[in-house]
Amino acid sequence: MNTMLNGWDDTIAALATPPGVGAIGVIRVSGPRTFEVVNALFPSKDLQQQPSHTLQVGLMKEGDTVLDEVVLSLFKAPRSYTGEDVIEISCHGSPFLQQQVLQAITRRGVRIAKPGEFTQRAFLNGKMDLAQAESVADLIASNTEASRRTALHHMRGGFSTDLQQLREQLIRFSALIELELDFSQEDVEFADRAQLQQLIAQLQLATQRLLQSFQLGNVIKNGVSVAIIGKPNAGKSTLLNTLLNENRAIVSDIAGTTRDTIEEVLNIDGILFRLIDTAGIREHTQDAIESIGVERSREKMRAADIVLYLFDINDTTPAELQAVRAGLDGEQIKHLLIANKADTDAATLPEPFGQLPGIIPISARQHRHIDRLRAALVAKAVQGNISQESTIVTNARHYEALQKLGESLNEVQRGINDQLPGDLLALDIRQSLHYLGTITGQITNEDQLDFIFSKFCIGK
Structure with a gap:
């Protein structure tokens, strides 16, 4: 082993599968005493004499007590994940059985591994460099x-x-x-x-x-936060439901139905989008609760990676839209302008909106042109192609x-x-x-x- 660090010449063990009841649980053992320790608990065969990269089936016993019937996967150094002798014990999925096997191993001088210690040993033994080791956690x-x-x-x-x-x-x-x-x-x-x-x-x-x-x-790693912003009754909650293909938010013809933010996760072409449906933004409201919701909407808008500004094409003027775009550009907020309630099949905007570039017409209620919106979201998020080789x-x-x-x-x-x-x-x-x-x-x-x-x- 790489000797630049001290205390790395002992044998470690840990449960390698998630805790809880399942079909099987896997206990991983690594270090110089791996075969000696597991051999003492596996009377069926002499593991020292078995070739590497083989499976061995038999009973694990501590003294006269049968612990479990297991399958052992043998990996002899240096042809293993850690570069050391490794045995992976596949036992039945009972947490009690797993603990019994693990305790029998630790009673023979093996210690419980620290978080990430198997991969750390793989790095120290030259099986991978540090950048590769960190990518294991990302994977x-x-x-x-x-x-x-x-x-x-x-x-x-x-x-x-x-x-x-x-x-x-x-x-x-x-x-x-x-x-x-x-x-x-x-x-x-x-x-x-x-x-x-x-x-x-x-x-x-x-x-x-x-x-x-x-x-x-x-x-790619953390996803993209997307705030759906607009006036009350522009169709923000309907759009959220349409994107998710479920009735997540309450939809009503009454303006101001959404009083607080609603957050959901959506996967589009391998990118994770955290969609945030916000309360409708209007400048003057006498409702104290709605006022709090509006302020939270503004906070979400400023914190979001992308803002979807949704407007009712039948209730918005080009001048209003130009003012909204100027405000978002002024705060350097990455955004898409979405014209909702465009309930015709045409993919183009009617006049006078046709003269304004970059507007995506949709009908959230009728599910029209939603694929176009999804594609625009991905393009805005990645700003280029994700190549497998890059x-x-x-x-x-x-x-x-x-x-x-x-x-x-x-x-x-x-x-x-x-x-x-x-x-x-x-x-x-x-x-x-x-x-x-x-x-x-x-x-x-x-x-x-x-x-x-x-x-x-x-x-x-």
Whole structure:
């Protein structure tokens, strides 16, 4: 095992499946004493003599007491998830049985694993780098196709490969500059400054591209909050019900039916949208409860990632709409203008609205052009295509390190322009390499690792 950290040579165990009653429960054991400990509880066969990557069926016993009939999955080091000897015990799904088996294991000197400790050991044993390890938690937490695909791309090393290419190029030039320092008396130059400048420009572009992807990554990982805003009786609750295909909000011809915000989640093309139906906004109302609802609507509008401004096409003038658009643009709120109650089949707006660009006509009541609205929502959220092959940054820690990398590359660029000597350039390049290393885990410390893996579930 990687010996940069102490206390990682013992054997650990934990329940790897969710707690509760089910068909089976899986207990994972990892460490140097794995086969010795489980062997003592499995009299059917000598597990030490069985080949790796095999399944063994038999009774688990502690003394004369039969604990359960189980299936053991054997993985011998280094061909396992953690890189250590691993046995996964599939027992029946009774929480009582699972605890009996787990207690029998821990009575033989095995300790309960900390959150994320199996994946942490996989990182320490070189089975994956830190960026890949963090993507394991993202994959477990993924709840849409887009988040699953992005996490899987990272876990399989897509992001790490991009970073490694940047790092290797920097290391090559750093080595040449360091070599110049050994021949400083001869005044020789091994590293071509023009090539180095070109490389730095390429690295800056690649870094900027990764930084820009974080906005999309945040959408994929955390979803998009969408506030449905408009005047009373514009059809906001009807639109929410239509998008959800269920009667979630009360619909009435009486203006001001919705007094508080209603929130629901909708998955469109792999993107999670948190829809917020708000109270109708009107400037003057004598109803104290409605006034509170209106203020909450304004708060939701300002906090939302996207605002759907819904208006009744039969009760709104182009001048009013222009004022609304100017207000949203002035506050830099990303929005879509939705003309509701367009109850004809035509996909175009009637005059005089036809002269105003970017308005989507729908009929929430008759479910007309709702697919067009869904497509517009996705386009507004992602602002580009989500490619399975492209690297998208979803982790805030990675984003922060990339920001610092960009700043350090700018320092290298300035150093080249100012014709700094090789020793000072080497320092700036080392700083860039440092920030790259913090992402993949080539440069890290025990406290940082404990913090990262503490956010994992126990058993992973």
